Structures are given as C-alpha cells and as structure tokens.
Amino acid sequence: MVKKIGIFDVVNFLLLAFVAIACLFPFFHMASVAVSAPEYVVRNEITFFPKGFQLDALNAVLQDPRLWVGYRNTLIYAVLALTISMSLTISAAYSLSRKNLVFRAPIMLMIVFTMIFNGGMIPFFLVARSYGLLDTIWAVVLPNAINTVWLIIMRTFFQNLPKEIEESGRVDGLSDLTILTRIVIPLSKPVLLTIGLFYTVAIWNDFTSALILLRDSTMFPLQLVIRNLVVVGQAGDVLEATGVGGKKVVLDSLKYAVILFGCLPLLIIYPFIQKHFEQGALIGSVKG
Amino acid sequence: MRRLSVLDQVKRDRVYLLLLVPALIHYIMFRYAPMFGVAVSFMDFNLFKGFWGSPWVGFKHFEAFFTNPNSWNVVRNNLILGLYKLIFTFPAPIILAILFHEMRWKKYRRFVQSVSYLPYFLSTVVVSSLLIMLLSPSTGFVNKALISFGYEPIYFLQKAEWFRTIFIASDIWVGAGYGTIIFLAAMAAIDPQLYEAARMDGAGRWKQTIHVTLPGIMPAIVIMFIMSIGSVLEIDFVKAFLLGNPANMDTADIVSTYVYRLGILGGSFSQASAVDISMAVFSLLLVYTTNRICRRLGDTSLW
Numbered sequence: 370m371v372k373k374i375g376i377f378d379v380v381n382f383l384l385l386a387f388v389a390i391a392c393l394f395p396f397f398h399m400a401s402v403a404v405s406a407p408e409y410v411v412r413n414e415i416t417f418f419p420k421g422f423q424l425d426a427l428n429a430v431l432q433d434p435r436l437w438v439g440y441r442n443t444l445i446y447a448v449l450a451l452t453i454s455m456s457l458t459i460s461a462a463y464s465l466s467r468k469n470l471v472f473r474a475p476i477m478l479m480i481v482f483t484m485i486f487n488g489g490m491i492p493f494f495l496v497a498r499s500y501g502l503l504d505t506i507w508a509v510v511l512p513n514a515i516n517t518v519w520l521i522i523m524r525t526f527f528q529n530l531p532k533e534i535e536e537s538g539r540v541d542g543l544s545d546l547t548i549l550t551r552i553v554i555p556l557s558k559p560v561l562l563t564i565g566l567f568y569t570v571a572i573w574n575d576f577t578s579a580l581i582l583l584r585d586s587t588m589f590p591l592q593l594v595i596r597n598l599v600v601v602g603q604a605g606d607v608l609e610a611t612g613v614g615g616k617k618v619v620l621d622s623l624k625y626a627v628i629l630f631g632c633l634p635l636l637i638i639y640p641f642i643q644k645h646f647e648q649g650a651l652i653g654s655v656k657g
Numbered sequence: 658m659r660r661l662s663v664l665d666q667v668k669r670d671r672v673y674l675l676l677l678v679p680a681l682i683h684y685i686m687f688r689y690a691p692m693f694g695v696a697v698s699f700m701d702f703n704l705f706k707g708f709w710g711s712p713w714v715g716f717k718h719f720e721a722f723f724t725n726p727n728s729w730n731v732v733r734n735n736l737i738l739g740l741y742k743l744i745f746t747f748p749a750p751i752i753l754a755i756l757f758h759e760m761r762w763k764k765y766r767r768f769v770q771s772v773s774y775l776p777y778f779l780s781t782v783v784v785s786s787l788l789i790m791l792l793s794p795s796t797g798f799v800n801k802a803l804i805s806f807g808y809e810p811i812y813f814l815q816k817a818e819w820f821r822t823i824f825i826a827s828d829i830w831v832g833a834g835y836g837t838i839i840f841l842a843a844m845a846a847i848d849p850q851l852y853e854a855a856r857m858d859g860a861g862r863w864k865q866t867i868h869v870t871l872p873g874i875m876p877a878i879v880i881m882f883i884m885s886i887g888s889v890l891e892i893d894f895v896k897a898f899l900l901g902n903p904a905n906m907d908t909a910d911i912v913s914t915y916v917y918r919l920g921i922l923g924g925s926f927s928q929a930s931a932v933d934i935s936m937a938v939f940s941l942l943l944v945y946t947t948n949r950i951c952r953r954l955g956d957t958s959l960w
Contacts, residue, residue: 377862381756385769388753391830392772395787398798413801461680464673471666476677483684485887485941488691489933490894490913491920495697495708496690512687515680545672574780576895581921592782599786600899621796628786635778643771646778650838 396636403427403626407619426622427629433607436630438587439594443573446590450510450572455565458520463549465520466527484517494581508582509575509590516571519564526560527553563649566642573635595631599624698931704924718931728932731915734908735936739889741825747885749829750836751878755866757837758844773834785899788827789814814900817907824896839881840874847873879951886947890940912936 397417402410406421414420430436464470465477488496493512502508530553538548554561576592583589589597598604604623667674698718700711722728753773760766776784791797792813800810813819847869855865894913901909912932920929 375862377759378761381759382762382765384756385760385765388756388834389769389772392775392834395791398791399787410796413796416798457680457683460676464677467670467673470673471663471670472674476681479681480684483688486692486937487688488694489930489937490916491926491930491933492691492694492697493687494921495702495926496687496694499708500686511683514687515683520680549676570778574778574782576780576782580898581917592780595780595786596782596899600782600789621790621793624786624790628783628790631786632779632783639775639778640771643774646774646835647838650835651842 399625399629403622403629405622407622410619410622426619426626429607429623430604430626430630433598435586435589435594435598435603436591436627439589439591440630442588443591446506446509447569447572449506450514451565451568453510454514454516454568454572455561457515458523458564458568459549459554459561461515462520462523462527463553465524468528480517480520490581497582503582504585504588506588509572509579512578512582513571513575516568519567523557523560523564526557530556559648563645566645567649570635591631595627598627695930695934697927698934700927702927702930704926714927718928719935721928722932722935728915730907731910731912731932732936735890735892735911737908738821738824738892738911741821742828742892743885743889745825746828746832747882749833751840751874753833754837754840754844754874755870757841758870759862759866770834770837773837775834776831777835779831781893781895782899784827784831785896788823788900792823814902815904817905817909820900820905820908823900824892827896828893840877843874843877844870883944883948883951887940887944889943890936 394417398415401415401417401419403426404422404424405415405419406423407425409415409420465473465480467473470476487493497503497508497512502511534552534556535548538552543551574592575590576596579590579593583593586597598607604627605620607623608620661669694708697708697711699713699715701714701717702708702711757766757770760769779787792799794800794810794812794815799813804810811819813823851869851873852865855869860868890912892911892913894911894917897909897911897914898917901914916929916933919925919932923929
C-alpha cells in the first residue's frame with residue numbers, strides 16, 4: 370500500500386532533522402574551533418566548518434603533561450576496575466542464578482535493599498576514609514565495583530540458560546567452577562560484552578568518587594583534569610607555557626581541544642558499539 | 658525425597674557461597690557500612706575523636722537544618738528541579754519515540770536514532786564543559802547566534818533565572834534519545850492488527866497515535882514514571898556542582914552541592930549528613946505515596 374506524503378511526514382522529518390543537528394552540532398563546532406586559526410576564532414566566525422585550519426591548539430594541549438597523566442590514570446583505573454567489577458559481578462550472578470541456592474532469598478533481599486537506601490555522601494566519605502582509601506587507586510576502583518542493576522540483569526541471563534547443557538557438563542565430570550568458565554561464560558558473551566561496556570563507560574566517566582576521595586593531582590583521572598582545565602580555567606597555564614599569542618580567544622580553541630580529547634575515544638568507538646548499548650538498555654528494562 | 662538440612666545445603670552449595678563472598682563483602686563495606694554511618698547525623702562527629710568517641714546529640718542537627726531559613730532554599734531548588742524533570746525531561750523520550758515510530762523512511766530513522774543516543778555516553782564533565790563553552794557570553798556560540806539576530810548577549814551562567822532552563826534542557830539533550838529505546842520496544846510489541854482496525858474505522862495518523870500507540874505503551878510509561886519518581890529528588894550532583902557558581906547560587910545550590918560544601922569541604926560532617934538523610938526520607942515518602950496512588954488509579958504499580 371503506497372501512501373502519499375502528508376504534512377505530518379514533513380513536520381516529522383524536520384523535527385528529527387533538528388534532533389540530529391542538536392546532537393551533532395556541538396561536536397562539529399567544538400572540533401572546528403579547536404582546529405581553526407586564532408584570527409577567525411577571535412572574530413567569532415567559526416560555526417560549522419573550520420577556517421584557517423591549523424593544529425596549534427591541539428599541539429599545545431598535547432604538550433600539557435596533565436592531560437596525559439589524566440589519560441594514563443583513567444586507563445589504569447579502567448583496566449583494574451573492569452577486572453574487579455566483572456569478576457565480582459560474574460561470580461555473584463552465577464551463584465545467585467541457582468534457584469535452589471541456600472539463603473538465596475535473604476541474600477537477594479540484602480542486595481536489592483541497597484537500591485533503595487544508601488548512606489549518602491558524608492558517611493560514604495567517612496567510611497572510605499576509615500578504610501584508608503583516600504588518595505589511593507582503590508578509592509576510584511572499589512566503591513562502585515558492583516552495580517546492582519547490572520548484577521541482576523546478569524543473574525537473570527544466567528538463569529535463562531538451558532539447564533540441560535550444564536547437566537551434560539556435569540555428566541562429563543566438570544566441577545561447578547569449570548561449568549562456569551567452560552560453559553556458562555562462553556554462552557553468555559552478549560550479556561558479558563554489554564555489561565562490560567557499561568562498566569567501562571561508567572569508570573571512564575566517573576567523577577564524584579575521585580572528587581571526594583582524591584587530593585593528589587598526580588592521581589586525578591581524566592574527568593577531573595578536564596574539569597580543572599576547562600571549568601576551573603587552568604588551561605590558561607598552557608598558553609603561558611607555550612607562549613601562543615592572541616591569548617583570550619585561543620583559550621577557547623584550547624579548551625575545546627581539551628574537551629575533544631576527553632571524549633575522542635568514545636566518538637571513535639561509538640559506531641562500533643552503539644548496537645550493544647541498545648541491547649543493554651533493553652535487557653536492563655525487562656528486569657529493572 | 659528427603660529434604661536436606663540447612664547444614665547439608667550449605668555443604669552442597671559451598672562453591673557457590675564462596676563465589677558470593679567477595680560480592681557480599683563489597684556490599685557490607687560500601688553499601689551497608691555507610692548506611693550505619695548515618696549515625697553521625699545524631700552525633701557531634703569529630704574526625705579526631707572518631708565514630709566511637711564523638712558525643713551523641715540527638716536531633717540537634719536536624720532541628721538546626723529545619724529551622725534555618727537558608728536551608729529551605731536548597732530544598733526548594735531540589736524540589737523545583739525534580740518537578741521540572743518530571744514535567745519536561747520525562748515526556749521527552751516518549752514524544753521522540755513516537756516521532757521515530759512514525760518515521761517511515763527507515764534509514765533516516767536509524768541514523769537519527771543512533772545519533773540521538775550519543776550524548777548519553779558523554780561524561781557529565783564533558784557535557785558541563787561544553788555548556789560552559791557554548792553559553793559563554795563573549796565567545797560562546799549561543800550568544801554569537803543571539804547577537805547575529807540582533808539580541809543582547811545573555812550571561813547565562815551568571816544569571817540565577819537561567820540555571821534551571823539550562824539544567825533541564827541539557828538533561829533532555831543527554832537522555833531523550835537513549836530513553837526512547839524502551840518505549841520503541843513497547844511500541845514494537847503492539848499488535849499491528851490494532852492499527853489496521855483503527856484505519857478501517859477511519860483513524861488518521863494522529864488518531865492512531867492517540868488511540869493505539871499511547872494506550873499500547875501505557876504500562877511502560879507508568880512503570881518508568883514510578884521509577885523516575887524514586888529518583889526525582891536525586892538531581893545530578895556533578896552537573897549542579899560544575900555549572901553552579903556564586904552568581905547563580907540562588908537557584909543552582911541543591912541539597913547535594915550543599916552537603917558537599919558543608920561536609921567534604923567544610924568538615925561539618927554531622928550537619929551535612931543530617932541534611933542528606935532528611936532529603937532521603939522525604940524522597941522515600943514520595944515514592945511510597947506515588948506507588949499507592951498509581952495502584953489505586955490503575956493496576957500497574959512498582960510493588
């Protein structure tokens with residue numbers, strides 16, 4: 370059945386075009402200002418495309434050691450945190466997926482309860498302080514090691530795996546642990562990938578625990594560095610150090626360059642992982 | 658079959674229980690210990706005397722908070738932002754999902770969808786930094802556009818009256834696209850025969866949306882609504898913290914930024930914690946009430 374294109378379709382097309390532009394424009398604008406020549410930036414002439422293409426701002430930012438320290442720290446935290454988070458979540462989810470596990474109901478209750486109640490920022494700080502986490506890697510890695518929603522999603526996925534496969538493994542003489550590593554984990558690749566991605570994004574973007582628990586600037590993750598350079602305005606030091614002219618407005622190029630570096634990894638991998646996010650949002654909503 | 662005693666069950670499940678131990682330790686250390694840590698709100702907590710040495714003072718800090726006229730400012734800011742979230746941020750993905758659903762040019766729809774999820778994965782720091790840059794009075798793009806249309810530049814982040822608009826608009830920018838996923842899934846589950854029947858009865862696209870699509874996703878909307886009520890007073894601390902400054906404090910200061918300043922920066926741990934749990938209790942009452950109302954009005958409820 371062929372239908373004619375009505376006003377509704379035109380309006381809808383335009384509204385969605387607006388949505389797409391609103392979502393993409395800031396990135397194009399940011400990238401353009403970052404790579405444009407100072408005189409055009411001064412005169413506020415950059416909208417969508419760069420003018421007088423040059424990489425001075427990017428170079429200046431790349432020479433700032435703070436950004437690299439931030440990148441390195443975030444990478445270290447991410448690898449460590451992902452390892453810990455995934456091992457804790459997989460092992461707990463696997464155990465809880467056994468319907469006849471002893472004490473299963475009270476343990477689930479205890480876990481779900483934490484989704485409703487929490488102590489808040491101050492008791493969290495005091496508790497973390499009393500564990501000696503201040504100014505250590507563990508401050509960033511441990512407190513959010515388990516996300517309860519993702520744990521429950523994984524448990525539900527494990528629960529829905531066919532029991533027969535596991536039983537055949539048992540007949541072949543596999544132990545509980547080898548069933549997990551040889552059968553359950555390989556069968557659960559989609560959910561493990563999705564939740565691994567979610568953990569990675571969460572760790573990469575984490576700001577609060579570092580803000581509250583880290584004082585030592587050599588330990589700052591990327592997000593704190595971005596905040597210090599852009600929001601607090603320390604990007605100006607880079608100018609003084611590198612001695613680029615036209616200070617006030619090149620500062621804009623510089624700040625945009627910092628933000629761009631901050632979200633570059635995501636912008637690069639986004640097209641490849643986008644469909645996993647969609648999958649993740651759905652399995653997350655089925656069993657919230 | 659004979660039922661196993663608890664001890665035998667523990668023996669049978671020992672491997673699984675051992676696998677659970679690290680997670681349980683995590684929950685006790687990082688979720689339950691802070692819950693008991695709220696006891697500091699009933700003390701005059703002193704870092705040097707510690708948890709066991711600080712004196713108990715009852716409800717002193719709560720009374721101080723509730724009788725201090727300034728504290729109502731942060732509570733009000735929190736409530737208003739929460740209310741705006743419900744009014745503006747919550748419906749945004751539903752409306753966008755309907756637009757996606759009605760878009761017949763599939764490739765275009767896919768493209769806009771993929772692009773609209775993107776902001777969700779940016780960190781709040783990046784989003785706030787972008788906002789600060791784009792809204793800057795002298796060099797930001799928004800003011801540049803205003804000037805080219807003949808308007809005066811606006812000092813967006815220096816003006817208290819702009820803070821809520823900026824906060825909520827950027828919330829929508831970040832979350833609307835990603836939020837469509839669940840509603841699109843609910844729409845995909847609607848029986849196509851219903852649309853056909855509606856067409857037979859002469860319903861146009863608009864009528865079909867009102868009478869078929871919306872009722873079809875109603876259960877999803879109600880569930881999402883109740884869930885968002887639960888977090889309605891949890892305003893993004895990071896964004897409020899990064900966008901707030903002395904000039905827009907009148908509207909930008911919310912409970913969490915106040916708690917951060919008072920407790921982490923100021924060292925008044927007991928007072929700050931008392932503020933925090935007062936708000937948490939209030940939030941809980943809100944969820945409970947909403948759930949009861951939803952259960953009475955319809956048959957969908959969270960528990």
